[in-house]
Each structure stands twice: as structure tokens, then as C-alpha cells.
Amino acid sequence: MDWTAVRLGRRGAVAVVAAAALGMSACSSSSGTSSTSAAAGGGLPATINVVSINPQTGPAAFAGLAANKGYDLAIKEINDSKFLGSTTLTLSKVDTKGDIKTAASSASTAIADKNVSAIFGSVSSQEAIAMSPLVQQAGLPTIYTQAGSDGVVVGDATYRATPLMRTYYSLVKKYVQEKGWKSVGIIHTAAAPTLVDIGTKALPAIATELGMTVTTTVAVQGTTQDFAAPISQVLASKPDGVAILLVGAQNPTAMKQLRQAGYTGDVLGNSGASAGNLKPAGADGAGMVWPVDFNFQQKAEASQKFVKAYQAANSGENPLNYAAEAYDAAWFLAKSIKAAGSADRAKIKTAMATVASEKFDGALGNGLTWKDRDIVVPGVMIRWDGTGDVLLYEGSAS
């Protein structure tokens, strides 16, 4: 409780608040859109404020929390290494709680706070889509991770440090050829635009390129929990291989029911099966393979440097792709701030375009590039062996 206000009484409290407001407006007017106080006359202020607006509770918390760990690590390195000279990057975290309205209002709050120079946007597509028009209109530099839908990267203020799945899904070609599949049956969720795109366009295109046929394609709802019927339909079409393109929690169930239905072969999946999501399937989960933008076992020097630093900071825990993407997002922002030489939003935005035109090495691998403000990575192919990830092979930088 503010005891000063209590003692002063109502009028006194109003006077204190008014004085504080005047003081704040005086401070902010000197620095325009730059972070905490002293950016006067250009140059970097003592502190630059960045906000992570991500779900820390709710269904997408696993991704939001992991991303925040990546931001934390990168910002610690940036500050410890004096990458921005005497300027300190300060990260605040806002929990969207998986709520679109909270995400949008948090973005509005960040936009209104002139001390915020940039934000890290939500991993959730639905939340990101609500945030993007606001930050783009306000010109607030925003870097997303995950959030693979259209409508997230909408202009020069918005970037996404997670590659679109279709850009690295072609990694499956080599695997499919090795297996000698001539046909594939596809089950995909209708709830995730990225997986709809893979199930209805990218994978059928790969099949055509490799001379394979798609025996049947079945879509399921995001709320589907029992996959016995779609699995029965796919297996009735007698494909050589099966692709299961479902969101996280649906994967172990589909794998278990696929094995119970008598299918013993390997299964093409997606990165939704990573992060240990297949563990509840036990041995039935073994044999699912998927391409992903990052795995802690990938060999690139920059990736391994990140893995070791992450493990040291998180009690030996192996980093997930969400953390790696966030780490690269934070470094991208730091480089842009350095190139801008200012905490001013417009100058950072301009610098982001320049930095994005250069190749770089990061947690996601070597030779990373940006295309249409989306990061492009080589990717890696993973197989779940029933207890953990096995790295099959790595893609090469374009």
C-alpha cells in the first residue's frame, strides 16, 4: 500500500500523481520513442526495454516458456559481452495466458509505453495475428517465434525467427526415397494452418515429385482425441507409408492407435511431435520421423555453442527449438539496435531490414538467411526411438 498517499489524503494524492505524471512526460518528451530516459541526441541510452508477450500459462505455455528461456540466455550474453557497449537490454515478460484479447491489449500497452523499443511476439498464431496489425501500424519492431500462420508477418515492423515449415519439409524426400515408399496416406489436423498447408500442398507436391501417390487424405478437427476412425480409413487405402500431421498432444495417441491398428512402418510427422510429446506413447511412438528447424544434437558450431550455454544456464537441460529460435531472435534484435545506434523504434526498424539482408550463424545453424522477413534454416531430420530424439541427417544451408 502507498502510505504516502494515505497520509496526504485524497487531494494530496492527486497532486502527487499529477506531479509524477508531469515528471514522466518531461522525461519521455526528451527521448521521443527511445528507452529509459537518456537517448537524447541519438546514441544508445543506458537501458533499452524489450517486452516478451507470450503465453506462460495455458495450452501453448510449453512453447512460450521455452522461448522466454532463449530470450533470457541471449540477453544475458548480449549484456555480459557488452555487445551494445554500456547499454543494457532489459526484458520484461507478459503472460498472455493463452488469451487473444490479453495478447492484443499487452501489445497496445507496449505500443503506448514509449520506453519500450521492441517486443518479442507470441508463439501462438491466433495471438500473433491479433498483435501484428497493432504493432505494424505503430511501427513497433516485433520479432515472433513459431506463429506460423499468414497474417503474422504483415509489414516492415514484423519478423519471424521460425522458418515456415514448408521451407524445410522437403528434407523428408531423402528419407522417403531410402524407405522406397511408392504411396502415402495422410492424416492432418484442420486446426493448424501450417499443417493444413503441409498435408494438402507441400507433401502431395513432394509425393508427385518423387513419383508417389497419395492414397487418401483425412482431416481431423483440433478437438479430435480418438483417431481410430481416420486411421482405419487411411490404412484401408493400403499406403506404403503414413504421414501424421497433428498438433503436440494428438501425436502420441495417433501413434498408439496406428500401432494398435496393425501398422508397423515408419511415420512422417512434424515438429509438433518434438519436445518429448511422444513419451506417453512409449514404444508405440518409435518410428515417427520429422524435419525440424533445430535439434540440440545438430553439429553446426554456432548451434553447439548455444546448446552448451543453454545447458549451463538451465541445469543441464537440452534446449528445444522454441528456445533456439528465441535466442536467434534476440540476437537479431541486438544486432539491429547496434546497427541503428539508437533505441528509436523507426531507426531499429530500418536497421532490421539491413541486418536481415546478411547471412549469419546462429543457434538454428550456419548460413541462416531471411526471406520476406521469415528466417530460412537448413533444418534437421529427427527420428523418435521410443525414448528420445535421434538425429538422422542435417540439411545444408542454401
Place this chain on the structure above:
Amino acid sequence: MLQDLLGALGLASIYLLFALGMSLTWGTIDILNFSHGSIFMFSAFTAHLLIPYVPMGFVGVALVCIVVGALMSLLVQVVAFEQIIKRARNRNTAERQILIGGIGVAIIPLAIAQEVTKSNPFGFIDSGFEVTTWTFMGLRGTNILLITLTAAAALAVGTAMWLRRSRHGLALRSIGVDSEVSAMMGVDRRRLAIVTMAVSGGLAGLAACLFTYTLGAITPESGDTLLIKAFACIILGGVGSTGGVVLGSVLLAVTETIVLTRTSGLWVEAVAFGLIFLVLLVKPSGLFGRKEVRRT
């Protein structure tokens, strides 16, 4: 075709086990318990947490789920619903407040499970019970499917017999018809409500155990999805009718399976719920529902 029918019956059994408890409280003591989904989820979640410390096997896991479900349901009745009924001005207000109260109560176990699991799927790995598959005349199934089918059939018949033949059941049905008159006849509504809620929670717990073994894993949000399906099964069959819930569950599961195996899959819920809408247009009280008489 037969394989699909077997799968549909398995799905119907899960819907039935889940919906039976909801139907029991709604049709007798007028409590539409929207925390039923959370109780379902949390009973499985508790067993999931205990498994690494206590090797239980299938029976142990089922018992934990049933007991946790019954206790949670009982707690909800005593702490929330009874207090609402005591303070409500009339029956209609109480029904509305119980509905909202149930939604509010449901958020607590959901939030706990989401916090602990970070919304990752959880199951009964290392419980000591292995789901095995069998083949009979070209049909494939699992041991858990047989247990689910048997449990659903036995509990549906048992519940119907209990309501029809026992003194408790008769008293419960009398509350469902007219609680004021039943009270005048000496029926102790509070005691019966507690017993009914505990039985309902136990059924949710058993359904959670079987559902988790069937799917391999559930998430903290799994109960919410089933809640909508169960609601549909009860409305379709008719509130207060055990036979109606059975028919509603089978109709919904079979319709969903037919749509899933005959179309691209996107029409499942549209067709299933459209069918329910059509039935209700023709028979608003549901297929086996009784006509409600309320005195003003």
C-alpha cells in the same frame, strides 16, 4: 465396416461412461455439473503423478481415479453447490448459479494441471499394465477396448437398475420429479445429493482411467472436449433417462465414425451436431426424455 463399428462402440462407451455421471446428477438432483470434465481430467492426472512412486497396475490406477473423482465431486457439492442452493432465491436461480459455479470450480484443477504439465500430454506409462492387441475373425482390438465395452455396459445396466429398483433410486427419481413433494415424503435430499455426486465423480474417474489407457495420453484440456460431447449425448437421449444416454452416446459415436470414414473428416462435428439439432426439432425433450412439469 465391422472394424469401424467396433471402434464406434469403443468411442460410444467412453462417451457413455463420462455422460452417465452427468446425466445422473442432472436428471435427479437437478445439478448440471460443468466441473465434471475437470474432475475427469484431474483424477487421471492424480494417478499419473502417483504412478512413479507406487506401482499400481490397472486395478490400482482405476481405484485411484474412481476415489479421486468421487472425492472431488463430493467436495464440489459440499463447498460450492450446497452453498449456492442454500442462498438462491428460487430453483431457477439456483440452477443458473450452479451452472456458472461449476464452470468456475472447473478452472482450479485445470489451472493446476496446466501449471504442472505445461499443457503437455500425460498418461500412465510404467503403471505396470500393458495395452495389448488381439485379432478375432479379422477384427482387431485391444484389451482396454474389451474392458471399456464391458464396464460401460455393466455400469449403464447397473445405474438403470439402481434408479429403478432400489429405495435410493426411487427416492432420487422422486426428487427429479418434484423435490418439494419428495421432501414432504421424508426423502433426505442433501444426503442423497452427496451420494449421487460421489457416484457421478467416481464414474468420471473410471472413464478417465479407461480413456487415458485407450488413447495413451490426455491433456489438461481433454475433459472440456468430452464435456461438450456428453452434453450432446444427454440432450439427444433425453435428460433423466439412462437408456437415453446410452442411445445418445451410441448415435453420436456411430455418426462421428461414419462421417470420419466416409468424408474428408472436416464434417464430423457439423453433421453430428446437426443431427442432434434435427432430433430436437422433432422431439425437444430428447429421444427418451420425459415431459417436464413444473408448478408455479
